[in-house]
Amino acid sequence: MRDKDEASAMRKVFWALWTLVLLLKLAVAAKLPLFVDEAFYWQEGRHPAAAYSDLPGLTAWLARLGVELGGNHTLALRAPFLLIAALVPWLLARIAAREFGERSGWLAGCYGLLLPLSGTLGVLALPDAMMALATLLCLDAGARLLREVDARSAVELAAGLALGALSHYRFIAVIGVGFVALMLLPEGRRALRDVRVIIAVAIGASAWAPLVAWNMDNADAGLRFQLVERHPWSFHVDGLWFVAIQALLVTPLLFAALALAGWRGARDPSPVTRYLALLGSLVVLGFFVLGFFADTERVSFHWPLPGFLALLPLLPMVLARWPGWARGLTAGLAGATLLAMLGYYVAVSMPELRARSAGEKWYPSxxxxxxxxxxxxxxxxxxxxxxxxxxxxxxxxxxxxxxxxxxxxxxxxxxxxxxxxxxxxxxxxxxxxxxxxxxxxxxxxxxxxxxxxxxxxxxxxxxxxxxxxxxxxxxxxxxxxxxxxxxxxxxxxxxxxxxxxCTTPAMAWIDTPAAGSKIGREFQVGGWAFKDGVGLQRVEVMLDGRVVAQAEYGGELPGVREYWKLADGGRSSDPQHPKVGFTAKVALDAEPAGRHWLGLRLHGRDGSVEDWAEQPIEVGRR
Structure with a gap:
């Protein structure tokens, strides 16, 4: 009776958390500006095809479905992905409940919502939501097949493999590691010999046909980009940052608990437990190793998510041995990080908050x-x-x-x-x-x-x-x-x-004061500015969008032209070189102390007027 009561209570917690997270994500997705990849997937959806240069067709099809049903709005574009993401924790709970008991199932589902990488799925119209669902379908089918091969499990495996193949090249990692995990288990090798499983694998393999055909028709451009051109394929220590970022995003305690779940699960006598542990651990470790050789310029922190999803059903067994304060802290840190990530999206959605971050490295361009x-x-x-x-x-x-x-x-x-x-x-x-x-x-x-x-x-x-x-x-x-x-x-x-x-826009730089420096109410501004083809007529100094001083323009700075070399061997062609330096004295009166934005207004000899980018300064008190 106690177990049933605990399971019932955990079920209520799960559905309350599921509802809250979904409502938060809907609110964020309705306001968040469109990310550039989402915009390109929308464009792909408006050019229907079986596959594209950057990924298979399913993401673009879902984007097209969203705007066709809901109009050309960001929330409509993201709606199919939000719906798919909402299925992920529910399916995770079903898998864990079947294998480890109802209470463990709902608890695993709760952590599927709290894990920041999975809890934020669907806010952006990206392939990861469908990849997560496809991973869990394959995971569920594999666990069933270890007990008994039947038509239902084979169909589920075929669906998961096909959806993953239509989502992203990266799903190959789930397929490869899943095959290895099954081959390491006697029950897995038995299942792989069954004709129904072979047919399911063949159906999944056929889903790669559009992508293969696209690459054959286009000189393997997609494969070359994904597997060769975007990666340096040489060792770099930045991989340590990849591991550290994972520990922070998953949250340290939850990361440690999942690592422990994989370690213990790989030694468990149960074939299903070992299967989940092997698949999850090998996917995560594989991406950790890849992080030392692969692309570090583009976002990659979401790559190991399929591995963490495979480990989540094993998490309740680890947490059961922890004291109550540790379990509470683990859930609290995960929830706080999830809210922080959603909060970041809220900040990005607010122009005034985003503008304050203009001088920071994490500015969301x-x-x-x-x-x-x-x-x-x-x-x-x-x-x-x-x-x-x-x-x-x-x-x-x-x-x-x-x-x-x-x-x-x-x-x-x-x-x-x-x-x-x-x-x-x-x-x-x-x-x-x-x-x-x-x-x-x-x-x-x-x-x-x-x-x-x-x-x-x-x-x-x-x-x-x-x-x-x-x-x-x-x-x-x-x-x-x-x-x-x-x-x-x-x-x-x-x-x-x-x-x-060649006539170009103006180029400029403020040497003094440096960005972020603290200054008095009277200060000097100095730097250089030029405009190839025609030159500049004058330079004005601006503070918070208004002109506060006329600069003396024409100081000799021969090093400026020497720096700006061109690919054809030429250099900057402003006819006034080397007289491109400027200085100005600024005296502030009514401006309050604190942060202000210092900029330039550049007047070209062709009649152009260009406001240069601003930099922050801290103005002292009187």
């Missing part, structure tokens, strides 16, 4: 500024001739603007990040790769450039590359989001050929 950019583009487009085309300089801008304007056919120029993220082949297949002026047919074009998508040291080269594609750049309309941490430039081409030397 992939979420920032897209709505503001879309408003500016609409307004500028209305001032241009009818039929003006919008062209983006990279896939991020093209996809995000496409979603905001409900236009999946925005052309994109060649850009390093199109290749870095494996999207360049897909843009070419859609006919959205623009060569620049050569294929604009003399029609008016509004070119939208993501300035901050290029490292500053490479920005001048990028501007000259743009000149090579579209000719001299007209005076830009600059858009500074969050003090310029996210920065765009709009270039209006009227369709008439622009000849002459």
């Amino acid at each position: 992939n979420f920032a500024g897209w709505d503001e950019l879309a408003r500016k583009v609409r307004a500028r487009q209305q001032t241009m001739p009818a039929g003006t085309r919008i062209v983006a300089d990279n896939f991020k801008v093209g996809a995000e603007l496409g979603f905001a304007l409900d236009d999946p056919r925005i052309a994109v120029l060649d850009h390093p990040i199109n290749h870095k993220h494996g999207r360049a082949p897909q843009l070419r297949l859609w006919g959205l790769h623009s060569a620049g002026r050569a294929d604009w047919d003399g029609k008016p074009v509004l070119l939208v450039v993501g300035v901050t998508e290029v490292e500053y040291k490479n920005l001048l080269q990028r501007y000259h590359d743009l000149c090579a594609m579209v000719g001299p750049l007209p005076p830009p309309q600059t858009i500074n989001i969050d003090h310029g941490r996210q920065r765009f430039a709009l270039f209006a081409f009227d369709g008439k050929p622009r000849e002459g030397a």
